[in-house]
Amino acid sequence: TAVLQESGGGSVEAGGALRLSCLITGYEEYSASRKYCVGWFRQAPGKEREGVASIYKGVGTTFYTDSVKGRFTVSYDNANRTLSLQMNSLKPDDTGVYYCVGAGGRCDTSFRPSSFGYWGQGTQVTVSS
Numbered sequence: 001t002a003v004l005q006e007s008g009g010g011s012v013e014a015g016g017a018l019r020l021s022c023l024i025t026g027y028e029e030y031s032a033s034r035k036y037c038v039g040w041f042r043q044a045p046g047k048e049r050e051g052v053a054s055i056y057k058g059v060g061t062t063f064y065t066d067s068v069k070g071r072f073t074v075s076y077d078n079a080n081r082t083l084s085l086q087m088n089s090l091k092p093d094d095t096g097v098y099y100c101v102g103a104g105g106r107c108d109t110s111f112r113p114s115s116f117g118y119w120g121q122g123t124q125v126t127v128s129s
Contacts, residue, residue, distance in 0.1 A: 009123030022100030037107035044096040051111020097122040
């Protein structure tokens with residue numbers, strides 16, 4: 001079973017930046033030679049989980065929800081099996097628990113949570129105004 005472990009959450013003021021990382025281990029599907037989708041979801045208090053960004057590992061195609069385009073950058077380090085999310089120009093609406101997610105095959109560009117079979121424990125991001 002794949003294990004996804006996030007790190008890098010924290011508290012910042014609006015306009016600040018954070019970088020999240022996710023180490024993916026423990027499952028043969030997530031090997032260096034395979035193509036699959038990994039990404040990030042978030043959940044704010046009282047709201048449903050929403051997809052933030054994803055990358056089709058092995059191809060490099062990236063996808064973003066409209067609210068983070070131009071501010072967030074998703075990337076994958078194949079050698080270290082680490083997924084990253086660089087978040088710049090953070091806004092209070094970016095506050096939430098951020099989850100690292102994974103799925104075999106291509107990315108679901110609609111960011112349906114059911115399309116991702118592997119989830120990390122989550123890391124808190126708080127942006128104050």
